[in-house]
Amino acid sequence: xxxxxxxxxxxxxxxxxxxxxxxxxxxxxxxxxxxxxxxxxxxxxxxxxxxxxxxxxxxxxxxxxxxxxxxxxxxxxxxxxxxxxxxxxxxxxxxxxxxxxxxxxxxxxxxxxxxxxxxxxxxxxxxxxxxxxxxxxxxxxxxxxxxxxxxxxxxxxxxxxxxxxxxxxxxxxxxxxxxxxxxxxxxxxxxxxxxxxxxxxxxxxxxxxxxxxxxxxxxxxxxxxxxxxxxxxxxxxxxxxxxxxxxxxxxxxxxxxxxxxxxxxxxxxxxxxxxxxxxxxxxxxxxxxxxxxxxxxxxxxxxxxxxxxxxxxxxxxxxxxxxxxxxxxxxxxxxxxxxxxxxxxxxxxxxxxxxxxxxxxxxxxxxxxxxxxxxxxxxxxxxxxxxxxxxxxxx
Numbered sequence: 001x002x003x004x005x006x007x008x009x010x011x012x013x014x015x016x017x018x019x020x021x022x023x024x025x026x027x028x029x030x031x032x033x034x035x036x037x038x039x040x041x042x043x044x045x046x047x048x049x050x051x052x053x054x055x056x057x058x059x060x061x062x063x064x065x066x067x068x069x070x071x072x073x074x075x076x077x078x079x080x081x082x083x084x085x086x087x088x089x090x091x092x093x094x095x096x097x098x099x100x101x102x103x104x105x106x107x108x109x110x111x112x113x114x115x116x117x118x119x120x121x122x123x124x125x126x127x128x129x130x131x132x133x134x135x136x137x138x139x140x141x142x143x144x145x146x147x148x149x150x151x152x153x154x155x156x157x158x159x160x161x162x163x164x165x166x167x168x169x170x171x172x173x174x175x176x177x178x179x180x181x182x183x184x185x186x187x188x189x190x191x192x193x194x195x196x197x198x199x200x201x202x203x204x205x206x207x208x209x210x211x212x213x214x215x216x217x218x219x220x221x222x223x224x225x226x227x228x229x230x231x232x233x234x235x236x237x238x239x240x241x242x243x244x245x246x247x248x249x250x251x252x253x254x255x256x257x258x259x260x261x262x263x264x265x266x267x268x269x270x271x272x273x274x275x276x277x278x279x280x281x282x283x284x285x286x287x288x289x290x291x292x293x294x295x296x297x298x299x300x301x302x303x304x305x306x307x308x309x310x311x312x313x314x315x316x317x318x319x320x321x322x323x324x325x326x327x328x329x330x331x332x333x334x335x336x337x338x339x340x341x342x343x344x345x346x347x348x349x350x351x352x353x354x355x356x357x358x359x360x361x362x363x364x365x366x367x368x369x370x371x372x373x374x375x376x377x378x379x380x381x382x383x384x385x386x387x388x389x390x391x392x393x394x395x
Contacts, residue, residue, distance in 0.1 A: 005273035007378075008306070008341045014268055015282045015307055016321065018289045019314045022173040022240065029162055032153045035171035035214045036317040041147035044165030047139040051099040055132045058112055058119055059093040059103035061085065062129035069119040075100055090119050099133060106132035140164065150319025172317035177210065177308075178239035178288075179203050180220035182230065182247040182256055183295060188222065201364070202245040202293075202300050209304055212395070213312045230259035234285065240315050242288050243308060246295025256292055257281065265290055273340040273378060276361035277303040289315075298361040302343050302373070305392070323392055325375060328353040330387045337380035345370035346391065353391055370394060 006014075024038040053059065053075070060069060069090035075081040077096040085091060085102035093099070093106060111123030126132060140146060146164045147157050153169065161169055179202075186200040187193065200222050207217050223233050225247065234242065247256035257267060265285035270292075272280055276299040281292040291308055293300045310321035331352035334344075345366050346355045355374055356366045375390040383389060 011272045038170040043144045052134040053093045057108040059091045062105040174214040175315040176239040177241045178218040182223045184225045234263045275340045275342045334383040337376040342376040344374040
């Protein structure tokens with residue numbers, strides 16, 4: 001109990017050091033959404049493959065200005081005009097269509113006057129050669145890196161991979177995450193309660209918290225305060241991550257750590273300088289990373305946000321797993337912080353961030369009303385209304 005509390009940054013680094021990226025697999029584009037690229041994605045083609053029109057109008061030779069021209073054909077997307085254009089000729093062209101051979105400029109239709117097959121300039125015209133043209137390779141060229149290994153495959157990146165010539169992509173296998181709640185007092189949500197019982201909420205909350213990440217959740221349900229039952233459950237786990245909530249402190253009924261150790265777990269650290277969430281532990285059990293979260297739902301939420309989500313991302317092959325913070329204007333004074341990093345539940349209202357009046361970690365309704373956490377460093381001095389503070393936005 002006299003061991004100094006582990007700083008949050010050190011706990012974060014040590015936890016991620018326990019994780020190995022999952023195996024690589026190739027999946028179809030539509031199945032790769034939200035995953036992380038396991039390798040650099042290289043363009044297999046050039047985009048655009050040829051010069052394209054950026055406007056509706058007429059493809060001409062810039063040297064033929066100010067005209068007139070004779071219109072000799074039409075070019076539309078998917079239906080190019082392949083005959084080379086000679087001096088004094090023009091081709092009706094539409095946005096996205098290939099420029100006919102011999103042309104180098106597009107005169108927009110608003111500055112053109114048509115009389116049968118004859119075309120006349122009716123305005124200032126294109127000011128330079130190449131006007132209103134998207135040149136070959138404007139977006140990328142064959143061999144360019146489109147997506148770096150470890151970048152998340154967002155909708156825009158999937159579209160980029162598709163136009164780059166890819167129908168499937170290399171990604172990491174989704175992390176398998178086993179979640180167990182522990183405690184004799186817990187019963188399934190919606191159950192009729194007897195004195196001393198409490199609806200279990202952590203399992204539902206944690207599964208929802210990681211639902212947007214590429215992972216497969218294994219629900220171990222509610223485990224009783226029984227060494228034999230805990231060891232039986234933990235010993236049968238086949239997952240990349242085992243998440244437990246509750247039972248990881250030092251009371252007579254806190255049996256999770258000894259049960260894990262009885263199953264061969266090696267606890268790397270326990271107790272971190274964090275509020276809420278001090279009694280968090282991490283280690284390994286065979287090929288599984290073990291993350292023991294506090295049973296208090298608010299503490300479980302904060303520690304899962306700071307540690308479980310980045311751990312899943314690391315196993316999924318992300319090149320950056322750090323939770324993204326930003327800066328906000330404080331809506332009221334805050335006293336000095338203590339020795340632990342504090343993540344205060346708060347809400348952004350009318351351009352300022354307001355900390356909840358009561359920060360007791362038992363207050364789940366306060367958490368439900370928060371849309372961010374104010375991050376206070378250890379021994380952070382008093383802050384005044386209007387100061388800039390670091391916040392961690394919540395989904």
